Amino acid sequence: MKDLREKLKGKIIDIVQPREKRIYIRVEPKKAPEVIEYLFFKYKCKFCTATGMDIREGIEIIYHLAREDKNMVINVKTLVPYPNLEIKSIGKKIPAFRWVEREINEMLGVTFIGHPDMRRLLLADSFPKGKYPLRKDFKHSDVNDEDYDYERSGI
Amino acid sequence: MKLLFYYLIFPGFIFACVIGLLTVWLDRKVSARVQWRQGPPWYQGFADIGKLLYKEVIIPEEAFGSGFIAAPLFGLASVTLAVTILCVSFFNMSEGFIGDIIVVWYLFAIPAIALIYMGSTSGNPLSSVGVSREIKLLLSYDLPMIIIIVMIASKAGGFSIRAIMDWQRINGSNISNWYGVIAFVVAISCTQAKLGRVPFDLAEAETELGSGILLELSGGVLAAYELSKAIMLFGLPIFLIILFWGKGIIGGVLMYLFIVVLLILIKNTNPRVRIDHAMKYFWGWMSGAAILAGLLAHFGV
Amino acid sequence: MGVLKKAFKKSIWVFHLSTAACNNCDIEVLELLTPRYDVERFGIKLVGSPRHADALLVCGSVNAHAKPRLLEVYRQTPKPCLVVAFGSCGCSSGIFRDSYSIVGPVDKVLREEDPDVKIVYIPGCPPKPEAMIEGIIMGLGAI
Numbered sequence: 281m282k283d284l285r286e287k288l289k290g291k292i293i294d295i296v297q298p299r300e301k302r303i304y305i306r307v308e309p310k311k312a313p314e315v316i317e318y319l320f321f322k323y324k325c326k327f328c329t330a331t332g333m334d335i336r337e338g339i340e341i342i343y344h345l346a347r348e349d350k351n352m353v354i355n356v357k358t359l360v361p362y363p364n365l366e367i368k369s370i371g372k373k374i375p376a377f378r379w380v381e382r383e384i385n386e387m388l389g390v391t392f393i394g395h396p397d398m399r400r401l402l403l404a405d406s407f408p409k410g411k412y413p414l415r416k417d418f419k420h421s422d423v424n425d426e427d428y429d430y431e432r433s434g435i
Numbered sequence: 436m437k438l439l440f441y442y443l444i445f446p447g448f449i450f451a452c453v454i455g456l457l458t459v460w461l462d463r464k465v466s467a468r469v470q471w472r473q474g475p476p477w478y479q480g481f482a483d484i485g486k487l488l489y490k491e492v493i494i495p496e497e498a499f500g501s502g503f504i505a506a507p508l509f510g511l512a513s514v515t516l517a518v519t520i521l522c523v524s525f526f527n528m529s530e531g532f533i534g535d536i537i538v539v540w541y542l543f544a545i546p547a548i549a550l551i552y553m554g555s556t557s558g559n560p561l562s563s564v565g566v567s568r569e570i571k572l573l574l575s576y577d578l579p580m581i582i583i584i585v586m587i588a589s590k591a592g593g594f595s596i597r598a599i600m601d602w603q604r605i606n607g608s609n610i611s612n613w614y615g616v617i618a619f620v621v622a623i624s625c626t627q628a629k630l631g632r633v634p635f636d637l638a639e640a641e642t643e644l645g646s647g648i649l650l651e652l653s654g655g656v657l658a659a660y661e662l663s664k665a666i667m668l669f670g671l672p673i674f675l676i677i678l679f680w681g682k683g684i685i686g687g688v689l690m691y692l693f694i695v696v697l698l699i700l701i702k703n704t705n706p707r708v709r710i711d712h713a714m715k716y717f718w719g720w721m722s723g724a725a726i727l728a729g730l731l732a733h734f735g736v
Numbered sequence: 737m738g739v740l741k742k743a744f745k746k747s748i749w750v751f752h753l754s755t756a757a758c759n760n761c762d763i764e765v766l767e768l769l770t771p772r773y774d775v776e777r778f779g780i781k782l783v784g785s786p787r788h789a790d791a792l793l794v795c796g797s798v799n800a801h802a803k804p805r806l807l808e809v810y811r812q813t814p815k816p817c818l819v820v821a822f823g824s825c826g827c828s829s830g831i832f833r834d835s836y837s838i839v840g841p842v843d844k845v846l847r848e849e850d851p852d853v854k855i856v857y858i859p860g861c862p863p864k865p866e867a868m869i870e871g872i873i874m875g876l877g878a879i
Binding site for chain 2: 739740741742743744746747748771774776777778779785787788790812814815816
Binding site: 407418425 | 835
């Protein structure tokens with residue numbers, strides 16, 4: 281962990297290692313692409329998945345990367361604040377990140393700038409735009425039957 | 436007037452329908468028993484046809500309307516004619532004509548051509564896959580069967596059903612010789628392919644192509660197709676009895692049941708084959724066996 | 737016409753359609769064809785195309801993806817036909833009732849297309865095979 285702390289000095293907020301095989305790195309949204317590209321290309325990490333959660337200040341996105349030869353998991357946390365939910369897309373350079381960024385975009389409403397193929401992944405095409413199901417203030421009664429637009433469903 | 440009676444009532448349409456639908460019931464019952472199940476009751480074939488006549492017929496937009504409905508009726512009419520010609524000679528009701536065995540075999544091929552026409556005009560891409568498979572299959576199983584028919588007819592000295600049956604009454608059945616046994620095996624495979632049953636039911640593969648060629652048929656059109664299949668299930672074993680056994684009605688019933696049960700058991704124990712396997716099987720092994728049978732017949736074994 | 741209607745009750749051909757199901761009900765349908773609960777003795781068989789079908793067996797609660805497709809398959813089935821809403825998800829969306837992707841149970845979706853569609857409800861998660869056979873016989877009695 282010491283070498284990571286040296287290399288990424290100016291770009292991260294802090295880095296902790298609570299257990300032997302876990303490292304948590306907290307970054308700002310502007311620096312997240314550089315840190316992840318460093319870890320992916322130079323530090324020989326593999327990409328597992330990315331998760332998003334709606335907390336009061338914004339949306340916290342955690343990228344989970346793994347380092348197989350040392351049996352370590354590295355989590356990179358960023359907080360994308362309300363009201364402008366924008367972050368630079370990593371899927372532009374690394375194709376593995378593209379699908380999970382599409383899912384975070386349609387379920388939580390985060391815009392990924394520069395993503396090459398922003399379409400719906402899991403939600404139906406007829407689901408109304410502008411409603412994000414996995415936010416905390418989304419209720420079932422927000423979407424009525426009339427809002428579904430079946431013309432877009434491709435039949 | 437007598438011809439109309441033969442064609443429509445006995446041994447033509449009504450008689451062939453009844454016996455054919457009972458044979459279809461026998462098929463489902465034996466298959467069920469082999470799998471340790473009960474099977475459907477004896478009127479199941481009739482109930483299926485009655486139900487199909489009760490439903491509406493849907494014609495898809497891209498299909499040619501009149502050809503779509505006319506093709507299965509045409510197949511039904513020709514297969515009824517084939518069975519009439521066969522049974523009239525088999526039951527000793529009148530004289531046949533020279534060449535009627537070839538006419539019967541090719542009248543039995545018309546339902547397959549009607550099926551190809553239906554599949555092509557229905558406008559569905561899955562049907563066209565079934566059509567290409569059916570055309571290849573039609574070309575494959577014709578060759579060994581023609582070799583066998585020519586061999587048996589030339590041995591009997593005449594290309595008519597009467598001549599073949601009379602020759603066998605005098606000289607003993609064809610199946611009691613070695614060439615007859617080999618030819619019977621080849622003929623059973625060709626019959627199974629002509630009836631469109633497993634292992635050769637590629638054209639109407641149910642789970643693979645969503646019923647293939649038959650995808651767009653519904654209501655009365657499907658009833659005509661099922662009836663023509665039932666009549667073929669009655670007519671083709673009688674064709675085989677004439678070629679290989681030659682006796683009349685008494686031994687014929689037992690032989691008929693034997694051939695039908697043989698076809699059912701082959702259906703239940705085999706998987707479906709691919710089209711290139713089927714073509715290699717018919718043009719390679721079965722044609723070779725038919726030529727071998729022809730050589731044995733020539734030398735009188 | 738009476739004879740043909742009697743014939744209709746003696747041979748029902750079923751097309752199985754799965755809309756956003758967890759696949760448990762789909763596996764249970766296969767059980768009916770096994771030797772213990774053999775339904776072929778009633779004349780019922782599974783067919784591969786909706787054009788040949790007399791009964792549509794709809795498993796699962798209906799998704800926004802599946803709704804236009806379910807309506808299209810219903811239109812392609814020649815009438816008269818019977819619809820079987822299979823399992824708790826088919827009858828009333830089950831535990832997925834307040835989810836963001838479920839558009840409604842089967843009867844709500846089909847009644848938009850045809851208000852007098854005949855539906856048989858078979859509850860259970862998954863239904864027992866005895867319940868399935870009883871439901872089908874009850875449906876045949878109501879035609």
